[in-house]
Amino acid sequence: RENLLEVKNLKTYYPVKGGFLRRTVGNVKAVDDISFDIKAGETLGLVGESGCGKSTTGRTIIRLLKATGGQVLFEGKDITKLRGKSLQSIRQDIQMVFQDPYASLNPMQMVGDIVSEPILNYKSVNKNDLKNEVMDLLNRVGLPEDAYYKYAHEFSGGQRQRIGIARALALRPKLIIADEPVSALDVSVQSQVLNLLKELQDEFDLTFLFIAHDLSVVKHMSDRIGVMYLGSMAEIADRSSIYSEPLHPYTKALISAIPMPDPRRKSKRIVLQGDVPSPLNPPSGCPFHPRCPEARPECSAVKPALKEVKPGHQVACHLY
Numbered sequence: 001r002e003n004l005l006e007v008k009n010l011k012t013y014y015p016v017k018g019g020f021l022r023r024t025v026g027n028v029k030a031v032d033d034i035s036f037d038i039k040a041g042e043t044l045g046l047v048g049e050s051g052c053g054k055s056t057t058g059r060t061i062i063r064l065l066k067a068t069g070g071q072v073l074f075e076g077k078d079i080t081k082l083r084g085k086s087l088q089s090i091r092q093d094i095q096m097v098f099q100d101p102y103a104s105l106n107p108m109q110m111v112g113d114i115v116s117e118p119i120l121n122y123k124s125v126n127k128n129d130l131k132n133e134v135m136d137l138l139n140r141v142g143l144p145e146d147a148y149y150k151y152a153h154e155f156s157g158g159q160r161q162r163i164g165i166a167r168a169l170a171l172r173p174k175l176i177i178a179d180e181p182v183s184a185l186d187v188s189v190q191s192q193v194l195n196l197l198k199e200l201q202d203e204f205d206l207t208f209l210f211i212a213h214d215l216s217v218v219k220h221m222s223d224r225i226g227v228m229y230l231g232s233m234a235e236i237a238d239r240s241s242i243y244s245e246p247l248h249p250y251t252k253a254l255i256s257a258i259p260m261p262d263p264r265r266k267s268k269r270i271v272l273q274g275d276v277p278s279p280l281n282p283p284s285g286c287p288f289h290p291r292c293p294e295a296r297p298e299c300s301a302v303k304p305a306l307k308e309v310k311p312g313h314q315v316a317c318h319l320y
């Protein structure tokens with residue numbers, strides 16, 4: 001399969017203002033030189049604690065944020081600098097499902113209008129076709145028939161996320177960036193929404209960048225998984241390698257924190273010391289070194305590059 005998306009050395013920095021003149025006094029390196037690919041039809045899970053840059057990565061790809069450096073190749077074309085018409089066409093191919101369906105949908109807007117909006121913005125269709133298409137989408141994501149004429153606030157969190165998914169599908173995108181699409185939902189409805197996304201992936205030939213804050217949610221969704229820490233990519237591998245032979249000490253700690261039903265499991269939980277450092281003042285060398293149980297002297301001096309240590313398994317760590 002071919003790469004649909006190639007992210008190369010992507011950087012997204014935010015200026016930090018200070019003093020009474022609100023001058024820029026520094027940069028938060030929210031995403032600091034990360035690279036990864038996603039093949040057509042694949043799901044790449046992107047995992048890390050809050051503030052690690054995973055949402056910023058998704059928002060930079062979809063152009064809600066401006067890249068500070070690097071490239072985002074979509075079907076081979078760098079989309080970080082597109083403007084006007086060519087940007088419009090990319091906006092149809094890449095859609096986003098947001099974390100909080102309460103915040104991302106206008107509660108006073110009619111569901112039919114919410115889902116029609118992207119189509120009206122990008123295509124010319126007649127009223128009847130549009131209505132039929134939106135009805136089909138609502139039906140396909142499992143909403144009741146009369147949903148079209150109701151308001152977003154009349155629905156539960158899980159149903160609102162279905163509305164958000166219908167809206168994301170409306171333009172028949174190729175890539176969907178799902179930013180923690182179930183973390184605001186009750187545990188009882190999370191798996192229903194995840195299953196829906198999987199079904200839709202097959203039916204609509206979708207490729208997913210699936211963002212999550214822990215490894216348990218992405219387990220059932222991802223073909224490959226990337227683990228981010230403080231703006232950097234720590235490790236990328238296929239799903240089974242990440243769970244059965246994690247290499248990066250941070251990934252090992254995340255794996256050890258997943259509750260396991262098997263009491264015979266041998267590995268102990270690795271409890272990390274300290275908090276994630278501020279991205280405003282990141283550590284020297286390996287960003288993980290202040291918390292790493294395996295850190296050695298060179299770790300605080302030299303930042304390890306992400307390199308392939310086994311076929312398809314990349315890690316950024318001096319141990320390898």
Ligand code: SF4
Nearest residue numbers: 286289292299317318
């Ligand atoms: Fe730990 Fe050093 Fe590897 Fe960083 S480079 S993860 S500090 S061992």
Ligand code: MG
Nearest residue numbers: 050054055180
């Ligand atoms: Mg986030």
